Amino acid sequence: MSSAIISMEGITKSFNNITVLNDVDFELREGEIHALLGENGAGKSTLMKILRGVYQPDHGKMIVQGKSYDRFNSPNEARAAGISMVFQEFSLVPTLTVAQNIFLTREIKNRFGLLDDKECERRTKVFFDELEVDIDPQAVVSQLSTGYRQLTEITAALSQEARILIFDEPTASLTQTESLSLFRLMRRLKEKGISMIYISHRMEEIFKIADRITVLRDGRRISTDEISNLTIQKVIENILGRKAEAIDSRELVSTVQQDQVLLEVKNLKCNRGVKDISFQLHRGEVIGLAGLMGSGRTELMQAIFGINPIKEGDILVKGKSIKVKTPEESMKSDIALIPEDRRVQGLILDHSIRDNFILPMIQLKRLANRNIFVDYRRGNDLAEYYVKTLKIRSDSIEKMVRFLSGGNQQKVVIAKWLSTKPEILLMDEPTAGVDIGTKSEILNIIRDLAKQGKGVVFISSELQELIAVCDRVIVIKNGQVDQVLNRYDIPGEERLHQILQGAGNSG
Amino acid sequence: MAEKKISPNLSESKRSFFKRFYWRDYVVYITFIIVFITFSATLAQSGFLSSNNLLNIMRQSAIISVMAVAMTFVLATAEIDLSVGSVAGLASVVTAMVIGKFGLVPGILGGLCTGLLVGFINGTLVTRIGIPSFLVTLGMQGITTGAAMWVTNTAPIPISNSTYVYVFGSGNFGPIPSLVFWTVIALVIGHVVLRSTPYGRQALATGGNEVAARYSGINTKRIKLYTFIIMSTVASLAGMLYAGRMQSGRYQWGQGDELSVIAAVVLGGTSMFGGKGTIIGTIIGAILIGLINNGLILMGLSASQQMIVRGAIIILAVALTGRKVQN
Numbered sequence: 001m002s003s004a005i006i007s008m009e010g011i012t013k014s015f016n017n018i019t020v021l022n023d024v025d026f027e028l029r030e031g032e033i034h035a036l037l038g039e040n041g042a043g044k045s046t047l048m049k050i051l052r053g054v055y056q057p058d059h060g061k062m063i064v065q066g067k068s069y070d071r072f073n074s075p076n077e078a079r080a081a082g083i084s085m086v087f088q089e090f091s092l093v094p095t096l097t098v099a100q101n102i103f104l105t106r107e108i109k110n111r112f113g114l115l116d117d118k119e120c121e122r123r124t125k126v127f128f129d130e131l132e133v134d135i136d137p138q139a140v141v142s143q144l145s146t147g148y149r150q151l152t153e154i155t156a157a158l159s160q161e162a163r164i165l166i167f168d169e170p171t172a173s174l175t176q177t178e179s180l181s182l183f184r185l186m187r188r189l190k191e192k193g194i195s196m197i198y199i200s201h202r203m204e205e206i207f208k209i210a211d212r213i214t215v216l217r218d219g220r221r222i223s224t225d226e227i228s229n230l231t232i233q234k235v236i237e238n239i240l241g242r243k244a245e246a247i248d249s250r251e252l253v254s255t256v257q258q259d260q261v262l263l264e265v266k267n268l269k270c271n272r273g274v275k276d277i278s279f280q281l282h283r284g285e286v287i288g289l290a291g292l293m294g295s296g297r298t299e300l301m302q303a304i305f306g307i308n309p310i311k312e313g314d315i316l317v318k319g320k321s322i323k324v325k326t327p328e329e330s331m332k333s334d335i336a337l338i339p340e341d342r343r344v345q346g347l348i349l350d351h352s353i354r355d356n357f358i359l360p361m362i363q364l365k366r367l368a369n370r371n372i373f374v375d376y377r378r379g380n381d382l383a384e385y386y387v388k389t390l391k392i393r394s395d396s397i398e399k400m401v402r403f404l405s406g407g408n409q410q411k412v413v414i415a416k417w418l419s420t421k422p423e424i425l426l427m428d429e430p431t432a433g434v435d436i437g438t439k440s441e442i443l444n445i446i447r448d449l450a451k452q453g454k455g456v457v458f459i460s461s462e463l464q465e466l467i468a469v470c471d472r473v474i475v476i477k478n479g480q481v482d483q484v485l486n487r488y489d490i491p492g493e494e495r496l497h498q499i500l501q502g503a504g505n506s507g
Numbered sequence: 508m509a510e511k512k513i514s515p516n517l518s519e520s521k522r523s524f525f526k527r528f529y530w531r532d533y534v535v536y537i538t539f540i541i542v543f544i545t546f547s548a549t550l551a552q553s554g555f556l557s558s559n560n561l562l563n564i565m566r567q568s569a570i571i572s573v574m575a576v577a578m579t580f581v582l583a584t585a586e587i588d589l590s591v592g593s594v595a596g597l598a599s600v601v602t603a604m605v606i607g608k609f610g611l612v613p614g615i616l617g618g619l620c621t622g623l624l625v626g627f628i629n630g631t632l633v634t635r636i637g638i639p640s641f642l643v644t645l646g647m648q649g650i651t652t653g654a655a656m657w658v659t660n661t662a663p664i665p666i667s668n669s670t671y672v673y674v675f676g677s678g679n680f681g682p683i684p685s686l687v688f689w690t691v692i693a694l695v696i697g698h699v700v701l702r703s704t705p706y707g708r709q710a711l712a713t714g715g716n717e718v719a720a721r722y723s724g725i726n727t728k729r730i731k732l733y734t735f736i737i738m739s740t741v742a743s744l745a746g747m748l749y750a751g752r753m754q755s756g757r758y759q760w761g762q763g764d765e766l767s768v769i770a771a772v773v774l775g776g777t778s779m780f781g782g783k784g785t786i787i788g789t790i791i792g793a794i795l796i797g798l799i800n801n802g803l804i805l806m807g808l809s810a811s812q813q814m815i816v817r818g819a820i821i822i823l824a825v826a827l828t829g830r831k832v833q834n
Binding site: 307 | 541699702704705708709711713715716718719721722723724725726782783
């Protein structure tokens, strides 16, 4: 059995008398991939920040590569001990080349004391060859896909002799293929004795790649176990602290009103992404859009919402043709869009929950006071109401959304759009990067909307979610409808996966 | 980069009091009080506290205050307008000339229309063609100054209409100098518009995150266009106040004011990156600049020394307010 490269013992940390970590032990073995799981707020990121020297523990000690530490006072100290972080938000300079980034601040100089790009590129190539990564060292980072950027970043960390890597939701913005090459790289690193901590909400991935799992809940360690002793069900139970409502076993009662077409899209064509798409959405129906990244799913939603300009084709709401050139026009036809990227498209991070929440209602002139002013009192009441109904965890509606967890931020976006009482709700990856509890709440909201006779179009990269809540799944391939599957014809997750991959390969 | 991002968290537990107090938002008020007390203590003999001098300060900062109110909206939408001083000069000239030829009301309208037109051009170039506002308004600074110099042959145009002069800058409404009256009007309207109207909230949203604002249905281009039009029109009003006070229109009125105006707004806690700002802070910022100018004169500093001290105080105060909240 390999020995421990990190052991954290009895780590305790409080902020303002609130204990965030309570006597937590954590051990990482050499050459191990160790998944760290828990709901948002369970203490994962605090534990990792202690390991990275961002926070200092109140009690406890850490042994890293045989040396004992009470704390790391700064990220630099942690890095010197061999700990590196692969950031969710990437820390590369976009205008420099891959090689220049990898050797940033440690540039190799020639005998005249000038930068030697050639030598940097040659050494970068050596690193890449060793890791079997196929990236051109001369490529400019801004032109790389997200996946390649991440691989570059990992290489940069390893080139600085990192022995321990922390991955925080690394696949959140990767395509299927990119994720697979990330996993390949991780396995390769494992063979080289690199130890990795892996934080993710995606269970399937974890069971594919991790060796052991540690679950945190409410600041305590609940369990640490070999993956072979665990099942997904068991892990979810540990995370939630109760029996999980299994996502794919929920009863689905169809509420589709076949005779009432809410939204009809006819031969839609855009300059970007959408080539020829037609479909109908009925009252009480949930339609899932499946497809690989870049298949045109997101672009379709943006076209319906007036963000992606439409070249040809028609959009009909309740039988009436509408022209959507701006989101405002779409909103007036009772359409709402929960966008893909909540931090960029969904929220103004430095504004409060309330100020984010009221924007669509202001635009629709539903919060007017004497026609000139904003009725803030009603805005407050409504914000309070939605914070309560959607169980958004925050001490006040005046709190900046930047300080909320990912799941709560997503709920603010949902609240903001539910407040407009939309008939047609377009949801683009609403469950990405949120914890299991919140995920399940969001899926319930979707079904509730259908029950109330609304129509929902739902994009998710997690196929079991699509199967769980959708009446029909439309597979989009290359900007066109590839096939339409009725719920009872959906052949199960594995098969759906294959259909998608097939769609991707031929497209 | 990593360290920069996370360092504010380091102090989370220790500084929770300050965090809750958001003391950066109040720097302008604290600075104001400190400067006021210092001057009161050291310059009492020179008549700093006399009601005449205090009114003087108000009068001197009035025109900057009026423009700073509109500039708050410009910065809140994450844009900038460097043409305000020159627009004021052009408007003073236009008003003076039109009053001379056609009388009072056409003169006032002519002045305001100058701003309307310039603002429309600025806003259209920024929103439709996508030229950064910094460049558009820098160019417009040259164009408007040049135009004002050209039509007047660089000579001042006297205004003899006594009603105009009285209302715009030289007279008093009861005990209140008309300049102060205009400042109060700008303050009240600006405050209400920013705080309580859809436009104000949407301007802040546009500056806070333009993409998210657009996804919320806001026509961000229209909001920015309106903002530029308001800014230039208010700058014209400022030019007309100069004209009233000086009883003439001249291209030099207002020249270089853009710097004091922007400094006042930023001192007042409005973010240069958009999304955040208050009108009260802006007005206090403008008066603070007037206060410093006045105090330095009473201290007997030479013009060159005044410039140095003024520059240093502004940099210091902005350094204290200017840092963006990071996560």
